[in-house]
Amino acid sequence: MNTKLLCRGALVLLAVLTALYLVAPVFFVIPTSFNDSSFLEFPPKAFSTRWYEAYFQDPAWINATLNSLQIGVWVTILSVVLGTAAALAMVRGRYPVKALVSGLVLAPVLVPYVIIALAVYAVFLEMGLTQSVLGFVLVHTALAVPFVVINVSAALVSFDERLEMAAMSLGANRVTTFLKVTLPCIAPSVAAGALFAFITSFDEVVTSVFLAGPDLSTLPVQMWSGVRVQIDPTVAAVSTMLLLVTLALFASAGLVRLFRARRLAEAA
Amino acid sequence: MPQEAGDAPGAGSSPAPARRRPRILDGWGLLVLPLVAFLLVVFVAPLVSILARSFTDPTTGLDNYRDFFGSPVYLDVLGNTFRISGLVTLVTLLLGFPYAYLMTLAPPLWRNLMLVAVLIPFWTSLLVRTFAWVLMLGDTGVVNQFLMSIGLIDEPTQLIRNQTGVLVGMVQVMLPYAVLPMFATMRQIDRRLVQAAEGLGARPISAFWRVYAPLTLPGVAASCLLVFISSIGFYVTPALLGGPKDMMIGELIVQQLSAVLRWGFASALAVVLLLVTAALLLLVSRIVNIGKFMGGER
Amino acid sequence: MSQNPSTTSTLAGTGVSIDIRNVVKTYKTMTAVDDVSLTIEPGEFLTLLGSSGSGKSTLLNIIAGFIDADSGSIEVGGKDLTKVPPYRRDLGMVFQHYALFPHMSVWDNVAFPLKRRGVAKAQVAERVQRALDVVELGHLGKRRPAQLSGGQQQRVALARAIVFQPQALLMDEPLGALDKRLREQLQLEIKRLHRELGTTFVFVTHDQEEALAMSDRIAVMRDGALVQVGTPVELYERPASRYTAEFLGESNIFTGRTHGVDDGSALVVRPEHVRLSAAGAELPSGHNALDGVVREVVYLGSGLRVEVALPDGRHLITRSEVRGALTPSPGLPVAAHWHPEHALVVRDDTAA
Ligand SMILES: Nc1ncnc2c1ncn2[C@@H]1O[C@H](COP(=O)(O)OP(=O)(O)O)[C@@H](O)[C@H]1O
Ligand SMILES: [Mg+2]
Numbered sequence: 001m002n003t004k005l006l007c008r009g010a011l012v013l014l015a016v017l018t019a020l021y022l023v024a025p026v027f028f029v030i031p032t033s034f035n036d037s038s039f040l041e042f043p044p045k046a047f048s049t050r051w052y053e054a055y056f057q058d059p060a061w062i063n064a065t066l067n068s069l070q071i072g073v074w075v076t077i078l079s080v081v082l083g084t085a086a087a088l089a090m091v092r093g094r095y096p097v098k099a100l101v102s103g104l105v106l107a108p109v110l111v112p113y114v115i116i117a118l119a120v121y122a123v124f125l126e127m128g129l130t131q132s133v134l135g136f137v138l139v140h141t142a143l144a145v146p147f148v149v150i151n152v153s154a155a156l157v158s159f160d161e162r163l164e165m166a167a168m169s170l171g172a173n174r175v176t177t178f179l180k181v182t183l184p185c186i187a188p189s190v191a192a193g194a195l196f197a198f199i200t201s202f203d204e205v206v207t208s209v210f211l212a213g214p215d216l217s218t219l220p221v222q223m224w225s226g227v228r229v230q231i232d233p234t235v236a237a238v239s240t241m242l243l244l245v246t247l248a249l250f251a252s253a254g255l256v257r258l259f260r261a262r263r264l265a266e267a268a
Numbered sequence: 269m270p271q272e273a274g275d276a277p278g279a280g281s282s283p284a285p286a287r288r289r290p291r292i293l294d295g296w297g298l299l300v301l302p303l304v305a306f307l308l309v310v311f312v313a314p315l316v317s318i319l320a321r322s323f324t325d326p327t328t329g330l331d332n333y334r335d336f337f338g339s340p341v342y343l344d345v346l347g348n349t350f351r352i353s354g355l356v357t358l359v360t361l362l363l364g365f366p367y368a369y370l371m372t373l374a375p376p377l378w379r380n381l382m383l384v385a386v387l388i389p390f391w392t393s394l395l396v397r398t399f400a401w402v403l404m405l406g407d408t409g410v411v412n413q414f415l416m417s418i419g420l421i422d423e424p425t426q427l428i429r430n431q432t433g434v435l436v437g438m439v440q441v442m443l444p445y446a447v448l449p450m451f452a453t454m455r456q457i458d459r460r461l462v463q464a465a466e467g468l469g470a471r472p473i474s475a476f477w478r479v480y481a482p483l484t485l486p487g488v489a490a491s492c493l494l495v496f497i498s499s500i501g502f503y504v505t506p507a508l509l510g511g512p513k514d515m516m517i518g519e520l521i522v523q524q525l526s527a528v529l530r531w532g533f534a535s536a537l538a539v540v541l542l543l544v545t546a547a548l549l550l551l552v553s554r555i556v557n558i559g560k561f562m563g564g565e566r
Numbered sequence: 567m568s569q570n571p572s573t574t575s576t577l578a579g580t581g582v583s584i585d586i587r588n589v590v591k592t593y594k595t596m597t598a599v600d601d602v603s604l605t606i607e608p609g610e611f612l613t614l615l616g617s618s619g620s621g622k623s624t625l626l627n628i629i630a631g632f633i634d635a636d637s638g639s640i641e642v643g644g645k646d647l648t649k650v651p652p653y654r655r656d657l658g659m660v661f662q663h664y665a666l667f668p669h670m671s672v673w674d675n676v677a678f679p680l681k682r683r684g685v686a687k688a689q690v691a692e693r694v695q696r697a698l699d700v701v702e703l704g705h706l707g708k709r710r711p712a713q714l715s716g717g718q719q720q721r722v723a724l725a726r727a728i729v730f731q732p733q734a735l736l737m738d739e740p741l742g743a744l745d746k747r748l749r750e751q752l753q754l755e756i757k758r759l760h761r762e763l764g765t766t767f768v769f770v771t772h773d774q775e776e777a778l779a780m781s782d783r784i785a786v787m788r789d790g791a792l793v794q795v796g797t798p799v800e801l802y803e804r805p806a807s808r809y810t811a812e813f814l815g816e817s818n819i820f821t822g823r824t825h826g827v828d829d830g831s832a833l834v835v836r837p838e839h840v841r842l843s844a845a846g847a848e849l850p851s852g853h854n855a856l857d858g859v860v861r862e863v864v865y866l867g868s869g870l871r872v873e874v875a876l877p878d879g880r881h882l883i884t885r886s887e888v889r890g891a892l893t894p895s896p897g898l899p900v901a902a903h904w905h906p907e908h909a910l911v912v913r914d915d916t917a918a
Contacts, residue, residue: 042410089299
């Protein structure tokens with residue numbers, strides 16, 4: 001009995017340390033970003049927002065941010081359209097070499113990004129697509145689309161096809177049935193896929209570092225160069241803002257789900 | 269009027285009437301075409317082009333591969349890659365397995381907190397986290413300060429630009445990918461089996477190792493292999509946290525390209541990395557359904 | 567339920583006939599519907615009854631248009647619908663698991679078929695309200711389906727299926743997911759709806775009691791084929807085959823071998839027609855009798871169910887009133903007897 005208790009204690013201690021290890025760096029950045037010193041000491045000696053000011057006053061940072069947003073939005077649209085269509089086909093359609101196609105669609109997640117970056121860079125260099133929004137959008141979409149496919153096909157698999165039969169028996173033709181019944185039912189998963197797609201693009205470093213240049217840079221590329229050679233304290237401020245935005249996005253997605261479940265539970 | 273779906277492949281194996289497909293769903297197979305075309309152009313064609321390039325640039329033949337396999341320097345990089353990936357996998361398993369196991373035992377509130385702790389790094393930018401490690405593990409970083417204040421060391425130890433830094437950074441990235449599927453596997457296991465074994469006189473610890481652990485084996489093995497595979501292809505973390513002695517193959521590819529413009533050689537490296545990854549993935553797919561595994565995290 | 571008859575009568579449809587002609591549907595090697603021909607009369611309540619896998623759902627889905635038959639035709643109201651897609655067949659459908667649209671309110675669910683038909687807004691509101699009133703859910707229009715109980719959900723599904731006054735209503739085990747009490751209550755409501763609407767109802771169930779309680783006529787299916795079609799009384803009292811006799815209600819079966827009748831036939835005696843007398847007592851004249859020993863007595867509330875062990879090892883079931891002439895108890899030697907007119911000779915079709 002005693003050994004069991006001891007084991008449990010050790011287990012809990014290990015888990016607490018692991019949890020700390022997982023979240024510590026994330027929260028460490030926040031106070032650090034309000035540092036007055038360019039050495040980013042911890043704990044900060046004096047409170048200052050100078051790195052935030054530095055960010056907002058530097059056109060390089062602002063342009064990179066705007067580029068990232070623009071690319072992210074296009075990637076989201078493109079991968080939601082391509083991914084949702086493909087998920088529909090993969091779950092319901094009939095077409096040859098199904099297994100091969102599934103492999104192809106998942107492959108961008110499984111192949112190391114360095115390889116994709118090198119390969120795409122080689123081709124895009126010849127086609128003049130490096131340092132162009134289009135180039136970034138194409139590559140990021142390839143990386144992001146599997147997440148849309150995974151999310152949407154999971155929703156389609158659990159979707160009750162009898163709802164479509166019901167809709168048709170009530171007089172809705174195929175198109176109306178899809179738009180009024182199928183699509184609204186899988187919409188939350190499409191939205192989740194869209195969120196993943198956006199963040200995949202917005203966070204993407206490796207392929208972007210290859211494709212970027214003086215003419216076009218993105219936020220991760222800018223951060224990369226701010227860490228790689230010599231530490232640019234502005235990165236701390238950018239990191240904090242990024243953190244808060246992504247955490248807020250995911251948390252709100254989670255809260256919406258929680259809220260919906262709560263409301264249903266209350267009424268039932 | 270389109271044909272009814274009754275003669276669809278696999279229809280005969282699903283007697284449940286609920287799964288019978290209404291006719292509206294026919295012909296939707298065409299919808300996969302745009303994505304397939306897109307990936308063929310943006311993803312497959314470039315891969316094929318570097319495959320070709322690895323045999324033709326600068327000379328036609330196997331020179332690039334001969335160079336790689338004939339040079340101890342480059343083989344060292346391959347060795348580093350496997351060593352670091354192996355260590356990352358090991359540490360991830362040592363931290364992740366107990367963590368996932370405790371999650372199955374914890375009451376719901378605590379379980380959710382543990383889940384959030386796993387998801388937070390999962391949700392936050394890789395660069396942000398790597399940047400944080402750079403600050404925390406530096407000579408004047410909090411970790412060194414802490415170690416000195418408790419008297420464990422007298423002067424700062426080097427924690428980044430070496431293997432320690434790479435491990436710290438990579439394990440943190442990989443842990444969520446290991447914990448979530450392991451937790452999913454463990455949750456399926458009936459804990460009463462362990463209790464039954466204890467009831468039959470087995471001591472708790474031996475009941476755990478003899479009854480519970482073997483049941484988790486397929487899920488754990490698959491997680492570990494996936495961690496290993498992902499680790500091999502890492503670039504960002506080792507580039508920022510590792511030192512020159514611990515160069516991994518991803519860094520070598522970038523270095524060969526950007527520093528010396530050896531396109532053909534970089535391509536050959538990429539092909540080697542791709543083949544290793546593909547071979548290991550084949551191994552995983554023997555154990556689990558990869559697609560399901562990747563989507564396992566909600 | 568609404569007591570106002572005008573509420574329902576404004577939703578009333580006109581019953582149409584449904585002609586099923588030589589319908590066949592085969593899956594790989596298995597024949598799900600085996601050359602079924604059946605005419606359903608206008609305004610009739612017809613039940614497809616059969617055990618699980620007997621092809622009921624397949625046949626119903628062929629009528630609804632979700633499945634194409636390999637051969638044969640479906641006519642509704644004299645019009646051939648074989649090539650008409652489901653959304654133009656104008657048949658209401660109710661599913662076992664309700665199939666309510668989870669993202670719409672109850673109200674929007676019921677309004678759905680009206681909107682598809684371009685009914686004017688004011689009229690939609692009126693008809694939705696009326697349909698919900700008919701199923702006594704007029705006050706729950708704003709709820710989501712997930713916020714309703716199973717019974718309420720099925721009522722919404724009913725309202726949704728009748729609101730557009732379909733030519734006929736098809737129901738695939740609509741009460742299968744409900745518990746017994748709710749099931750019986752909804753049986754009554756569906757029956758009442760049928761009476762008030764006058765629409766043709768095709769109802770699928772594997773529950774023989776439900777079929778007997780609700781139907782004008784029952785079509786018994788087995789392995790995809792129709793075994794017998796008739797009113798509940800006909801089927802119960804004049805089963806054409808041993809299968810029907812055993813499927814509907816309890817039966818005592820005596821095969822030819824034991825009773826000296828020709829092979830290929832069986833004798834059916836319903837338990838309520840078997841009476842018990844003390845062993846050796848005088849029996850009503852002309853009765854057939856078997857001697858045995860009471861093996862088990864079950865008190866059913868409304869009566870007794872008594873199992874009598876026969877000397878040859880088989881047993882016989884009787885139902886009797888609690889306060890009969892004889893109080894059976896286990897071990898009591900008795901004579902079980904019945905009037906020959908209650909012994910039916912039927913085809914023995916269960917051997918195969
Ligand atoms: N899509 C299908 N593919 C193959 N067999 C099927 C399919 N649908 C139904 N069946 C088979 O047809 C038979 C009749 O099924 P069904 O009509 O659903 O029976 P019921 O509704 O009476 O339970 C069953 O044996 C079932 O296994
Ligand atoms: Mg059925």
